[in-house]
Amino acid sequence: MELRQLEYFMQICESGSIQKAANKLFMTQQAVSKSIASLEREMGAPLFYRTAKGVFLTQFGQEFRRNCGPVLDSVEHLNTNMEKALRLNSGRLRIGVAGGIMYLGSNKIWSDFQELYPNVQIEAAEYSYKESLSLLRSGEIDAVIISDTEQVEQIDDYMLFELPSSSRCLVVAKSNPLADRESVEIKDLKNEKFILYINDFAYREFIRLCRENGFVPNVKRTSDTIYMCELCNTDGMTGIIISFIADRMLDHYPNIKLVPFKEPILEYSLVMLARRSFPRIQILRELANYLTYSLQENM
Numbered sequence: 453m454e455l456r457q458l459e460y461f462m463q464i465c466e467s468g469s470i471q472k473a474a475n476k477l478f479m480t481q482q483a484v485s486k487s488i489a490s491l492e493r494e495m496g497a498p499l500f501y502r503t504a505k506g507v508f509l510t511q512f513g514q515e516f517r518r519n520c521g522p523v524l525d526s527v528e529h530l531n532t533n534m535e536k537a538l539r540l541n542s543g544r545l546r547i548g549v550a551g552g553i554m555y556l557g558s559n560k561i562w563s564d565f566q567e568l569y570p571n572v573q574i575e576a577a578e579y580s581y582k583e584s585l586s587l588l589r590s591g592e593i594d595a596v597i598i599s600d601t602e603q604v605e606q607i608d609d610y611m612l613f614e615l616p617s618s619s620r621c622l623v624v625a626k627s628n629p630l631a632d633r634e635s636v637e638i639k640d641l642k643n644e645k646f647i648l649y650i651n652d653f654a655y656r657e658f659i660r661l662c663r664e665n666g667f668v669p670n671v672k673r674t675s676d677t678i679y680m681c682e683l684c685n686t687d688g689m690t691g692i693i694i695s696f697i698a699d700r701m702l703d704h705y706p707n708i709k710l711v712p713f714k715e716p717i718l719e720y721s722l723v724m725l726a727r728r729s730f731p732r733i734q735i736l737r738e739l740a741n742y743l744t745y746s747l748q749e750n751m
Contacts, residue, residue: 453491453494453495455524455527456487457487457488457490457491458520458523458524459477459524460473460477460484460487460488461488461491461499461516461517461520462517462520462521462524463476463477464484464488464500464507465509465517468506468507469506469507470484470485470488470502470507488500495512495516497510497512498510498512498513499512499513499516500513542569542571542572542735543571543572543573543732544573544574544575545572545573545574545575545594545595545732545735545736545739546575546592546593546594546595547562547574547575547576547577547593547594547595547596547597547739548576548577548578548579548583548584548587548588548593548595548596548597549576549577549578549579549584549596549597550578550579550580550581550584550596550597550598550599561743561746562574562576564746565739565742568742569735569738572735577593579596581598581651581652584596584598585598585725588610588725588726588727589727591727594726594727594730594732594736595724595725595726595730595736595739596724596725596726597615597722597723597724597725597743598722598723598725599651599654599720599721599722599723609727609728610725610726610727610728611725611726611727611728611730611733611736612723612724612725613723613724613725613726613736613737613740614721614722614723614740615722615723615724615740615743615744615747616722616744616747616748617719617720617721617722618694618695618696618719618720618722619695619712619713619716619719619720620650620654620692620693620694620695620713620717620718620719620720621692621693621695621698621710621711621712621713622636622641622690622691622692622710622711622712622713623680623681623684623690623691623692623693623698623701623708623709623710624644624684624690624708624709624711625684625685625688625689625690625707625708625709626707626708626709627688627707628688628690628709630644630690630711631709631711633711634711634712635711635712635713635714636711636712636713636714637713637714637715638661638662638664638665638713638717639665639666641662641669641690642662642665642666642667642669644669644670644690645670645672645688645689645690646669646670646671646672646689646690646691646692647671647672647673647674647679647680647683647684647689647690647691648671648672648673648674648680648691648692649673649674649675649676649677649679649680649691649693650673650692650718654718654720655671655673657717657718658671658692658717658718659671661717672689677693677697677701678701680693681693681701681704681705681708682705684705684708685705685706685707685708686707692718693710694720695710695712695720696747698710722747724736724739724740724743
């Protein structure tokens with residue numbers, strides 16, 4: 453049984469004639485008759501008495517009509533709702549990506565999503581952590597993807613979509629004795645000269661961990677992951693990097709090595725934030741789900 457057969461059947465009921473129904477359906481009488489005959493064979497009973505004056509419903513046909521109407525009404529209701537949902541989940545979507553989330557800055561992840569949802573146009577741009585939150589509050593962007601939400605003021609004003617998290621690992625020159633370790637602990641880092649690209653929350657947490665282990669680290673901060681890796685590669689400094697980004701760096705910097713921490717520290721948690729008043733929240737849920745699957749494949 454096919455939906456179109458139900459539509460043909462109801463049209464015949466309303467028209468009282470297969471020929472009139474065919475005209476309204478912009479079909480030939482033969483095509484409509486063939487389809488209804490096929491439906492009757494499938495049902496195992498006739499739906500119409502065919503006479504010279506037209507067609508009349510059998511008792512079975514009358515019962516079929518009573519059940520057919522609600523089905524077609526439900527389909528029409530479904531189509532209406534889906535069209536409405538499609539309108540609400542189309543158009544431009546402005547996404548702010550906090551600095552350093554390199555993979556999300558790739559055009560491919562957005563273009564792949566747009567292939568799945570061709571009615572959505574994504575405009576993604578990278579901003580600093582504070583700038584991205586400011587633009588979100590002012591409504592200049594629709595959502596922001598950031599790490600570590602501890603700095604977000606009035607967090608209850610936002611919808612929060614959790615994305616995959618990642619660990620961080622140590623970046624050292626191959627000449628560094630730590631490069632031969634299978635793993636390191638915070639206490640092993642006392643004599644290291646650090647060049648770090650981490651946000652303020654992660655930086656404060658790192659300093660706290662070092663102090664708990666009896667030392668204050670020698671730290672220089674930078675605003676660029678690539679520059680951090682460059683100094684580790686050429687000057688023998690030590691960095692800390694997000695694990696899912698780290699593997700992409702090894703091909704470009706042959707003199708560095710990644711060493712995991714024995715116990716995970718400074719977990720890198722990604723979230724997408726949107727204002728609760730944003731009207732197209734469903735498409736953001738779809739985007740969050742898509743990013744979750746995509747990032748899991750790359751972590």
